[in-house]
Amino acid sequence: MHLCKVQLPGGSIRTGAIEGSEVRLLSWTLSEILHNVRPIDAAHDRLDRSRESVALADARLLAPIDEQEVWAAGVTYKRSEEARKRESVGAARFYDLVYTAPRPELFFKAPAYRVVGPGQPVHVRRDSRWSVPEPELALVLAPGLKLVGFTIGNDMSARDIEGENPLYLPQAKFYDHSCALGPVITLVDEMPPPDQTQIRLVIERGGNAVFEGATTAASMARTFDDLLAWLGKETSFPHGAVLLTGTGIVPPDDFTLAAGDVVRIAISGIGELTNPVATR
Numbered sequence: 423m424h425l426c427k428v429q430l431p432g433g434s435i436r437t438g439a440i441e442g443s444e445v446r447l448l449s450w451t452l453s454e455i456l457h458n459v460r461p462i463d464a465a466h467d468r469l470d471r472s473r474e475s476v477a478l479a480d481a482r483l484l485a486p487i488d489e490q491e492v493w494a495a496g497v498t499y500k501r502s503e504e505a506r507k508r509e510s511v512g513a514a515r516f517y518d519l520v521y522t523a524p525r526p527e528l529f530f531k532a533p534a535y536r537v538v539g540p541g542q543p544v545h546v547r548r549d550s551r552w553s554v555p556e557p558e559l560a561l562v563l564a565p566g567l568k569l570v571g572f573t574i575g576n577d578m579s580a581r582d583i584e585g586e587n588p589l590y591l592p593q594a595k596f597y598d599h600s601c602a603l604g605p606v607i608t609l610v611d612e613m614p615p616p617d618q619t620q621i622r623l624v625i626e627r628g629g630n631a632v633f634e635g636a637t638t639a640a641s642m643a644r645t646f647d648d649l650l651a652w653l654g655k656e657t658s659f660p661h662g663a664v665l666l667t668g669t670g671i672v673p674p675d676d677f678t679l680a681a682g683d684v685v686r687i688a689i690s691g692i693g694e695l696t697n698p699v700a701t702r
Contacts, residue, residue: 423465424606424693425571427452427488427539428481435484438476439469440606445481447474452607453488456562457662461570462609485539485603486562486573489661492537492601494558494577495649496520496527498642498668526644526652529591531577531666532601543700544685545599550580552678556669557623557687559639561646562607563663567654569646571609574687574695575666576602598702603664604695614691616640623671626684633677637670 424440428447437452438445448455448468458464497520520527538544546553560575578601584594613619616639625633646667653665679685683699 423462423469423609423612425452425455425465425486425609426606427484427486428476429484430476431480438481439465439472440478443478444475445478446472447476448472451488452486453490453662456570456607457564461564462611465609483540483605485534485537485542486605486607487534487537487603487664489534490563490663491530491534491659491661492532492575492603492664492666493653494529494531494575494595494666495644495668496529498526498644498649499637499670500641500643521643526649528649528653529595531595536598536601538599538602538697540602540604540695540697542602542697543599544576544578544602544697545597546578546679546681546699546701547580547583547593547597548701550583550594552582552585553578553580554673554677554679555579555623555625555685555687556666557621557671557689558666558669559619559621559689560603561650561665561667563650563659563665565658565660565662567650567659567663569610569650571607572613572689572692573603573607573664574605574689574692575664576685576687576695576697577666577669578602599700601666602695602697605693608692612691616642618690620688620690621671622688624686624688625673625679626686627680627682632683633673635671635673639667641670642667
């Protein structure tokens with residue numbers, strides 16, 4: 423089942439489940455379904471009771487998030503560790519250490535109101551000369567940090583700002599339109615295993631692909647359970663959370679995003695998240 427959040431032609435926002443070319447509208451909010459003891463049972467119950475639907479073509483898909491915070495993990499793939507070491511000035515050894523350390527790199531990425539959805543622009547900072555998308559499998563978590571679903575995340579990153587000094591990480595990662603989620607949430611029971619979960623990135627410029635890359639979730643150096651255990655230490659999430667799990671796809675060092683580019687991220691079992699690139 424693919425759960426979604428949609429804006430209807432009249433402007434109202436509803437939760438739905440995509441069935442073919444239609445969206446079956448549900449009576450609960452996304453959070454009410456995902457925070458249930460058995461989200462898949464709750465979703466099917468709401469679906470059975472649903473008497474409303476709308477054509478998918480007539481609805482606008484929004485970021486599948488209500489009030490959850492978005493957090494992110496870094497250096498969880500070898501490719502990411504290598505890239506972060508190269509971009510850093512005098513601090514490369516820190517990325518060696520965190521890649522193999524028991525404690526992962528975790529950082530706050532965005533509150534829900536700063537997250538953009540399918541088709542909405544992601545931004546590159548005007549004070550950055552080297553910015554890239556980071557395609558990531560995102561874990562959707564209930565308030566007790568129970569893993570209930572998956573979606574696609576784009577963790578936009580200003581590599582030159584972070585590389586200049588690791589203390590600049592928040593400025594490289596945390597700004598308006600620096601995080602995209604969508605297009606849907608696939609519940610845990612219906613997601614393929616990590617070795618069958620392909621993550622693919624295509625960046626288009628002028629209608630042509632200027633970069634393509636792929637990996638699988640099985641290439642992660644850490645498990646989902648490990649990341650969730652560290653995320654929950656000393657921190658509570660009364661509304662649940664979304665955790666981006668890191669990227670294993672990094673464009674070459676001479677590549678930077680430009681306004682007008684289109685970022686396409688596809689993940690098996692979920693679909694494709696597409697966002698144009700803009701500057702403020």
